[in-house]
Amino acid sequence: MRSYLHYALRRFAQFVLVVFIGINLAYVITHATPIDPVEQSIAAVTSFGNTAPEAIAEMRRSLQELYGLNGGWLEQYSTFWSRVLRADFGPSLSAFPAPVSSLIARALPWTLGLLGFATIVSWLLGNLLGGLAGYYQQNRSLKLLGVLAMALHPVPYYIVALALMIVFGFIWPLLPITGGSAMNLEQGWNLPFIISVAKHSILPALSLILIGVGSWFLGMRSLVSNIVTEDHVVYAEIAGVDPRRILGSYVMRNALAPQVTGLAMSLGGIFNGAVITEKVFGYPGVGTLLVDAVYAGDYGLVLGVTTVSILGVSLGVLLIDLLYPLIDPRVQVTT
């Protein structure tokens, strides 16, 4: 137990470092820009109507407070952090005066659902098939799968999403290609809505899964083909242990440990994929929100989504790290 605590503390420290570096990066990038977010906001707001000079002055004052541009460098920096910690990124420009945090809160469940489902399915499926392919190396259909995985895995998410959209949206229009659910359905735990969400998620999820499965498949296959030659597997075979048990508890499970680490390492990359996939399919998650915020020049929203994605991804990684000892009891001692 103590060693687990030690391990957990170390992982937590790494998490804090990721968040610290990531969010500082965001801070530096946004503050190194020649653009003045306040003037930008004022320009955006006034571009829709004749606004009196007094009104502009008033607006400038309140925006300067909101963006924490008052005071010295240190004060600005600490205001920024206190805002991040309170998840308060001020009002969105493109949806003024709705707070950025409420927009993100609305989009986040969509992304979590899509990303979580696609990641879990592709991880499980890829590892299952890859494990089988590594174990039954002569099987033809598994070999074919390997070739497919090799051809699909290096292709970027956008291309796969676009191809899926063309095939299933235009050429062979089976599935909805835009939105998160059908119109005029009550959002909530009712069957028509859930079915509709599932239908709308198929193509975005599929584009994430197709690529994901490929990469897990290839990784698992090579891991397994190494593990089957390891002594404990050979030994279990000699012992006449049930082959299914060997495949499950001796080969797959042992190969899973590095794949869990791999999952943690690639979470950021998968999130990148989700951003673009959401945009292609008009899925109402944070990816679409981010791209639209850039198009709309919504400073607070871009910063907010970036910060939340850094936090979210690092939290996901932390969670995986903390669960990792369940898969591999050795880490408590060795790290």
Added chain:
Amino acid sequence: MISMRTWLAAAAMATALALPGALKVEAQGIPQNIPRKELLILENPEGTIKNAGWFNIWAINAGSQSNGLQQAALDTLWYIDPEKGIDGAWDNSLAAAKPEYNADFTEMRVKLRRGLFWSDGVEFTSADVKATVDIQVKNPNMRFSAVLANNVASVEAPDPETVIFKLKRPNSRFHANFTVRWGAIWILPKHVFEKVEDPAKFDFNKPVSLSAYTLHSFDPDGKWYIWQLREDWQRTSLGRFGKPGPKYLAYVDPGPPDKRVIAQLNNELDVIHDISPEGMFRLARDGKKSRGWFNGFPYGHPDPTLAGVIFNTQNEHLKNRDVRWALTLMIDVKAVVMAAYRGAATISAIAVPPTGIHPEAYHKPMEAWVRDFEIDTGKSKVKPYDPTVAKQITDMLRPSMGDQIPRDEKEIANSFGLGWWKQNPQAATELLERAGYRKQGAQWMTPDGKPFVLRLMVEGDLRPVMTRAGTMIVQQWRQAGIDARIDVAQGTLLTRRAAGDFDSFIGWSVETWGGHQDLSYFMDSWHSAFVAEAGKPQPLRNWQRWTHPELDKIIEDIRKIDFDDPKGVELGKDYVKLVTREMPLIPLMSYNVFTAMDHTYWTGFPTAENPYANPVTNWGNSRYMFVRLKPAN
């Protein structure tokens, strides 16, 4: 081996389960649980609305501007149709008559209609109009606060049907603020807003409607809004024209242009706000009952908006009229029109949109002046106008488009415009040289010896057609020896044009009523009093930040004459001559909107043959089409 088969089967099952009923699904892009025959589906061109539950349009920039509110629920005193209108371009909506000014235009008196009711059953009265002014003046951060505070000294409502505006200064065009052209100052419900502590932070959800529809439901993720016809639609201003056809209106985000085309081909989107020309061609070809404003080429509805190259005249290089004219003479407008609209554009050589009643009021009467217009480059004198450009464009189109391209000169003028400035590299060179620029090899150098770099800002895929025009112009400038670059600003174009953070951009600063010859709608804001210093935000709409004493004189003169005074047109012509000489912006063409209407479920849409309204989905004016729509059989 057997066990491996089991594994594979399990994996296959898992895959199949991940695609529930994949094989039986159809693309279901229409609202559920509403009979399709009672539903009109329109595109909300703003796309996905981020704070979907916000309906307080009087708060700055908040919520959607075209989620249906503008056509289904809002109303104000007057409307001017960009086309002919149902009963003339001018419509007294909440007002019973045209505005009455006193002699020196410092007071405006309005008579209101009676018997109109808000959707919650409260009667509409002059108190609502007064509250609209008072609340926005009292809360300076609201949408129309500034314009009202600047103009209105006080507003009185002596009886339920009379409103008297006392103005701070003479202003013969004050009523324009309450006259819908796209939008205007909408009337707010006093009985709702008077209970609200901070009206700028009030979301107005669910909105109380003054027009024929009320909110039925909306997507918290901002992808769709559904409005339902009021039981008491007769107690609204639209009731005068009979019962609106559609019982339900859905304003939806159908996605990017290609998805819009697919949606209409599947009869899931009755009115597309705008698409690319290629998308329009596809719809015209494959959509059995889809059509645009024109039944054939050039399809699009010409908005009373002049698309052009807007110069930042505070820019070092662009201060100089010779440089601006040189840049104009480097352009071959035929190539621009082909690139942008594939020829489907209405060109204009002068800074007035070639649409609505303007060709009759300005373009045709001034054709002779334009032909004789002369530029002195210092080395030579040229008459830059080429009256045959529109005809040349039709000649270019005819081989591929065939008989849908008109041959009749009148028809050509109607859909393609008249002439434009002829591309003249020689004159351009002479003008630039007079301005102190020198050509070094193929590259123009500025007077201080640096390469002449010029950025042209475009919106990217938010406005594909304008982006293409910009790309073509940049190419022509580059070929003429200027280091021209395209600058894709996406949505930040609005911000940057206001901030003056550009060299030049493709867009518009000339917007007119369309159905009325008065130019003050845009011109009044061009007065030098409103021009911001470099680096400060420029208020609507003088984006070129251009000032001229003669212009100020014209504007001041217009303020002193009545809206319908024929002298207005003469002053307008003076404006055209001045702007032609000075070229603060290069006029290109009308902003043609490829609004595609599917006649499968509804008939009676406004078209070029029956121009009673503008069909674009984001204009408040387009509400008039609801009363003319009939279910198709």
Added chain:
Amino acid sequence: MNGAPILTVENLKARFRTKHFGVSREVPAVDDITFSIRRNEIFGLAGESSSGKTTLIKTIAGLVRPPLELVGGRAEFSFLPDAPTLHQASPAAVAKVRWRHLSYIMQASMNVLNPLRRISATFRDFALPHLGGTAGDFERKVTEHLALLRLDPSILDAYPHELSGGMRQRVTIALATICRPDFIIADEPTTALDVIVQKDVLGMIRSIQREMGSSVLFVTHDMAVHAALTDRLGVMYAGCLVEEGATSAVFARPRHPYTRHLIHSLPRIGDDRQRASLAGSPPNLADPPPGCRFHPRCPLAVQRCRQARPAMLEAEPGHRVACHAVEEGRS
């Protein structure tokens, strides 16, 4: 000793075939080997590393998978009479036999226990299908067996990485003997252990073998271990069996020059003579020398040795050797 052989190996041949970047290679690692093992005896298999010992026992144990392939011959167990080798028997039959009749203590036993499973789980995986009974019965049996080997039952809750090397090896022996098998293959079980632990483990193997009456095929390159433990001894060189006989007889009178070298290179107390070291190194099995494979290093080699493979002949009753010199009486 009761005479019926529990394992009969006849003309067994196996080879490795590999192909990497176009370089293909055939390595005849088990080349025509014949011998047998009787019930209740410990048979030692000696030879330098990469002389084919491990491959031979893998082939005997039916662990033939690419790149290793069976070429011919048989290795028949008396408890599985109709199959020429385990490799060719039906998987169901093999599964029944394994661990119940045939168990294995592996080389590098540090790594033979699944690092991610508790010891108790490994016991269950390996032995439960053979022993059957309720979970309680099984647990009792395991505990009793551990007690027999003087192991603390608390190790069942441990993960392998929590145990020392020697402890892991003892656990492996307990695991290999829990089903009281007829035949145990032990491949270098003590190599990685320090001398004291090694002695302890050898004693453990000896006592459990005596207790259960099993046969053991004990493989090690360490001749001292053979001397101390085994009843009979086979010596391998470059994939071939070169000498086989009772351990005492072989040690008393090693016939093959290679055996002689192995035995003489053992350190002896009080003997500080300079021992003659063997010239050269073991041959590359991918390209073995013709004739007797030992001839390049053999002090007695003559022309015939370079051309013809010597046959395995009985030099004395129960003591066979493959050497032209012995055959000709030169040795």
Added chain:
Amino acid sequence: MITILRDLLRYNGEFRIGFALIAVVAAMAALSFASPYPPNDVYVVAPDAPPSAAHWFGTTSRGQDVFWQLTIAIRNTLGFGLLVALLSRIISILVGLTAGYLGGWADRILMAINDTFIVLPLFPILILFYFVLRDSMSTVLLACIMASLGWAYDARLIRSVAMSLKQREFTDTAIFSGMKTREILLREHLPYVMPIVFSTTLNNMNWSIGLEVTLAVLGFMDINTPTIGGMIYWANQHTAIVAGVWWWIAFPILLVVMTFVGLYLLAVSMNAYIDPRSRLARMGGGRS
């Protein structure tokens, strides 16, 4: 080097396919120098023509020849990938070698930072960069930004190689002979690390090209420079899919997928070649 190439070509199917794909792609890029059309100009040929003898891959709605436009686009895209890969190699070699060689606290700190960059979602950060830099975001600047974000994964690989090198005898010899750390790393260790550097270069190119395409398609790139992503961007602008101008989308996608798969296969086969197991098998001494 040539013999390695020959061996790989002769005996490794994956390498052969990868090599063929990349050869085609590289040939396309090389052809750009022979293009009859200026790469940035539009409406130089009749628009919307389907593939024909005159225009092999058809023409775009912008009046560009798809084939020749592709040649310059793939050249710029490959160039971009190479630039990112080369720049990021510098960082990953530096970090990997230093961490692996020094070990201890230096290693822990470097790896903590390294892991941070592995975990961070880079796409939002890149978008943030674009957002604040806007049109000052040139291709070269983007390459520099991506290089400074995309080195971490490979630094870890290089570190593990460096750690194993540290155990070897020649390192001790070098230390005893008085070489400085920098010299040891550069003269003794770098040559051993080069093969893995080479294969990570290929993977890194895939990564950066993938991001470039994605950013360009969204319009978050300098669209004055033709690239593969830029071509798809313009095709989307002209709704090429619904307009039926499929060749404008299909050929760039085909070519870029060839690039991805080709680079990936080269990296994989390169790795198999470097892998000690297979090397051992090649050199003989297959253990029994």
